[in-house]
Amino acid sequence: MNHQSTPEITELILKAAEKARRETSSTPEPELVKPLTWPVQCTVGPGLEGAISCETKIGYVNGSKGWLIYRGYDIFDLCAYSTFEEVSYLLLHGNLPTGEQLDRFNKKLISYRSLPKTLRKMISFPLEEMSTMAALRIGTMMMRQAQTFLDKEAARPDPVDATDTDADSIPMETKPLGEKRAIYEFKNNRKKRPKQVTADIISAQELESAYHLISGMGTLVGAISRLRVGKMPTEPDPELSHAGNLLYMMTGKRPTPVEERIMDVSLILHADHGMNASTFASMVVASTLSDVYFSVGAGIAALNGPLHGGANEQVLYQLESIGNPENVKQWYANARENKTKIMGFGHRVYKAYDPRARVLGPLAEYLGQHNRNAKRLCKVAKTLEKEVVSSLGQSKGIFPNVDFFSGLVYSAMGIPAPLYTPMFAASRVSGWTARIMEYLKNNRIFRPRAIYTGDFDRPYVPVEKRKK
Ligand code: CMC
Numbered sequence: 074m075n076h077q078s079t080p081e082i083t084e085l086i087l088k089a090a091e092k093a094r095r096e097t098s099s100t101p102e103p104e105l106v107k108p109l110t111w112p113v114q115c116t117v118g119p120g121l122e123g124a125i126s127c128e129t130k131i132g133y134v135n136g137s138k139g140w141l142i143y144r145g146y147d148i149f150d151l152c153a154y155s156t157f158e159e160v161s162y163l164l165l166h167g168n169l170p171t172g173e174q175l176d177r178f179n180k181k182l183i184s185y186r187s188l189p190k191t192l193r194k195m196i197s198f199p200l201e202e203m204s205t206m207a208a209l210r211i212g213t214m215m216m217r218q219a220q221t222f223l224d225k226e227a228a229r230p231d232p233v234d235a236t237d238t239d240a241d242s243i244p245m246e247t248k249p250l251g252e253k254r255a256i257y258e259f260k261n262n263r264k265k266r267p268k269q270v271t272a273d274i275i276s277a278q279e280l281e282s283a284y285h286l287i288s289g290m291g292t293l294v295g296a297i298s299r300l301r302v303g304k305m306p307t308e309p310d311p312e313l314s315h316a317g318n319l320l321y322m323m324t325g326k327r328p329t330p331v332e333e334r335i336m337d338v339s340l341i342l343h344a345d346h347g348m349n350a351s352t353f354a355s356m357v358v359a360s361t362l363s364d365v366y367f368s369v370g371a372g373i374a375a376l377n378g379p380l381h382g383g384a385n386e387q388v389l390y391q392l393e394s395i396g397n398p399e400n401v402k403q404w405y406a407n408a409r410e411n412k413t414k415i416m417g418f419g420h421r422v423y424k425a426y427d428p429r430a431r432v433l434g435p436l437a438e439y440l441g442q443h444n445r446n447a448k449r450l451c452k453v454a455k456t457l458e459k460e461v462v463s464s465l466g467q468s469k470g471i472f473p474n475v476d477f478f479s480g481l482v483y484s485a486m487g488i489p490a491p492l493y494t495p496m497f498a499a500s501r502v503s504g505w506t507a508r509i510m511e512y513l514k515n516n517r518i519f520r521p522r523a524i525y526t527g528d529f530d531r532p533y534v535p536v537e538k539r540k541k
Contacts, residue, residue: 090149217366283506295322345504417477424470440485447485
């Protein structure tokens with residue numbers, strides 16, 4: 074993707090970055106965190122608030138500064154100068170790719186973007202009656218089937234792409250294919266092999282699944298978008314970027330450079346975000362030595378909820394139900410009275426403005442200039458933002474989050490609301506897989522405790538003697 078053809082988008086991102094720096098300059102700088110010595114002492118609140126589950130080098134979220142950092146790079150810089158392909162590589166491998174590495178990675182993504190076997194199966198599901206997230210979850214299981222069982226040759230890990238690969242070990246160690254080569258097969262043999270070699274083989278296989286999912290989930294979202302309205306899936310175009318293909322496969326229309334760029338920025342913004350619920354869910358599943366596809370399936374399930382990724386779809390319905398900027402005051406007063414949570418506001422970590430919303434807000438407004446309905450919804454959103462921030466911003470640290478503006482951006486590009494959360498998943502899969510792979514290097518099964526507050530010593534009563 075050529076950023077030079079969309080200078081106005083780069084400018085909007087850089088302006089948002091400048092505003093963020095200005096507005097948080099008085100907030101104290103955070104202390105640098107050092108590697109931990111386990112066990113750690115920390116205070117844990119309900120919902121595991123404050124709990125430390127692992128160490129990571131992948132990403133950092135600072136709630137009071139409003140920072141989001143991937144592998145040391147500021148999210149604003151990545152949005153302004155990078156692409157989703159580069160960012161996915163960065164999250165998985167730790168560094169931005171060289172030209173050659175990017176070329177190889179792109180070729181992998183292109184090869185995995187066509188999912189003929191999976192899509193053939195998807196066509197037989199009643200997708201028009203299903204939740205789009207349920208369809209996405211089924212699709213990833215079909216991808217697993219195609220990759221691990223049927224497409225035996227394609228499933229063979231490519232040693233060149235593995236991090237820390239001992240080149241000699243890969244061909245020797247990857248004998249059994251199909252279901253028999255699920256990762257736990259290798260883990261069972263751990264004691265017989267030198268530890269490092271085993272870790273390399275596992276990461277090579279997982280890496281291949283990660284590439285497959287990062288590329289293929291975009292195709293699934295495209296296919297779901299079409300199949301649910303009775304249209305056949307659109308073939309990916311190898312000349313388009315990942316973002317361009319996502320839009321093309323969803324709508325059947327080639328995106329303009331601005332649409333492609335904005336979609337790319339949105340994918341970058343959604344790619345990773347600390348130990349959020351879906352990332353944690355996918356890591357919990359991975360920690361049992363289930364495979365990457367099952368782990369990503371758990372991520373999709375967790376992301377679906379309206380407190381998490383499902384909020385983006387709800388935000389649009391909320392804005393549409395408000396209708397016009399003049400209705401905001403009364404709508405908000407009712408919501409406060411009924412203690413209704415306002416979708417697209419608040420965050421467990423951010424008590425300042427979410428940097429992702431800082432980027433997406435201006436992009437939504439930009440798109441709104443050329444689209445009357447989007448302009449109206451943007452005005453409603455900006456009016457609601459003022460109301461919520463003036464009443465809850467200072468007192469409770471409640472500001473718009475990423476989901477408040479993403480739906481506006483997508484709706485301005487003509488994408489229907491039920492696809493917003495699947496699009497979020499198609500981006501977050503980069504973070505899920507990167508974190509799964511990082512965690513598995515020092516895996517320990519997740520197993521927190523619950524405090525039992527129930528009864529003891531209850532006498533067993535046979536069913537016929539139980540009272541109502
Ligand atoms: N509207 C009104 N009040 C809110 C909101 C909101 N959206 N969010 C939090 N509060 C209030 C909440 O009522 C509570 O007040 P009090 O202390 O008087 O009881 C206080 O703020 C703390 O809220 P909480 O629910 O305990 O906070 P949490 O950290 O458990 O939840 C959250 C975080 C994101 C689930 C929550 O803010 C929320 O439900 N927001 C709306 C849904 C949403 O937009 N989700 C997207 C999150 S960002 C992207 C993603 O993760 O997918």
